[in-house]
Amino acid sequence: MIQRFDTGPRMSEMTTHNDVAYLAGQVPEDTGVDIVGQTEQVLHAIDDLLQQAGTDKTRILRAEIFLADMADFNGMNEAWEKWVPQGATPARATVQAKLAKPDWKIEIVITAAIA
Incomplete structure (x- = not known):
């Protein structure tokens, strides 16, 4: 069964299927x-x-981080490292990307296990 959360005309904020949560890019x-x-x-x-x-952040499988400017990499990591549970850090990729709104500095996409 597929479950959708906060569904709008363009997208859902999250979908779940087979005990996996797929989050839309969070900004x-x-x-x-x-x-x-x-x-x-x-x-x-x-x-x-x-x-x-x-579920919770200890169950995150993968994080995809999009930064508008790689000069913000250290600042992003400062907040990330305070938040992410040590010993349960997920696979992660960080890239520079042109984000949909010029004022956004970051967007994060998460995939997490539910069970």
Whole structure:
């Protein structure tokens, strides 16, 4: 069974299937803050979605991180390393990308196990 969360006309914020949660790219709401603040917002949104699916950040299988500017890599990692559980770090890729809105500094896509 496929379950969809926060479904809109273009996309769902998350889908689940076969005990795996697939999150849409999460972006910051307040773009008036630096990369650390934007990353913290995105990580909070990820926590909320994972909770809705009945899982948490210790069950993340893969993280795909898109930065508008690789100069923000260290600041992003500062927030990431405070948030990610040591010993349960997921496979991860980080790339520079042109994001959909110019004020977004970061977008993160997550895949996580549910059971």
